[in-house]
Amino acid sequence: MKIGIIGAGNIGGNLTRRLTALGHDVSVANSRGPQTLTALAEETGATPVTVAEAARGAEIVVVTVPFKNVPDLPAGLFDEAAPGFSVIDTNNYYPQQRDGRIAAVEDEGLTESRWTERQLGHRVVKAFNGTYAQDILDRHRPAGAPDRMALPVAGDDEAAKKAVRALIDELGFDTVDAGGIDDSWRQQPDTPVYGLREGIDGVTKALAEASPERPAAFRG
16 A cells, blocks of 8 residues: 655654555655664654655545644645545644644644644544654554554544454454544543553443533643
8 A cells, every 4th residue: 555654753754654665655754864874764654745745646645743733734635646646644732842832723622633633634543642752653453453552533424434444454454443523532532541551341431421511631
């Protein structure tokens, strides 16, 4: 599969490592330019590209940049993506720590991924936002393993969600359908499922226990 990754931080870098190891054709980009990705490219065999080129031909595009920087992504980002492509949104809103106050989230009550969809002009599937980056490398397990972790996955596009869940399964994790994007508050920061290292039953229970009220530490 051809996969584009926009953002080469902890999550983006480790997804690049695992996906290339599984044999996928990965293009990776960051805000500083492909010349800064030489070491990651040499380590993994991924192709370093500009952000504008990252989605070219991609069947899945991972957007894993700071939340506040999503609006700065180039217009026409997905114009050359493969037909029927899916977008994975790994982002979280950290107003006090990094992102500042974003009115549409605070005043309109948009979920983080709904706001991201508006900026990108394309539906997204929310996944990996509460996953420790190191777990992508260290905690993958074969299907059926008793200690296999599960990740929540939310999205409105059922075909895209199916594609993303299949990729996560290939990466070595189970998934739990967390509903649509308007339900994705259940996996935002400081919810019971955020950072949870449990299987399907534990993740399902944690999603059900979430409160829609945004915690004070994550309000701007």
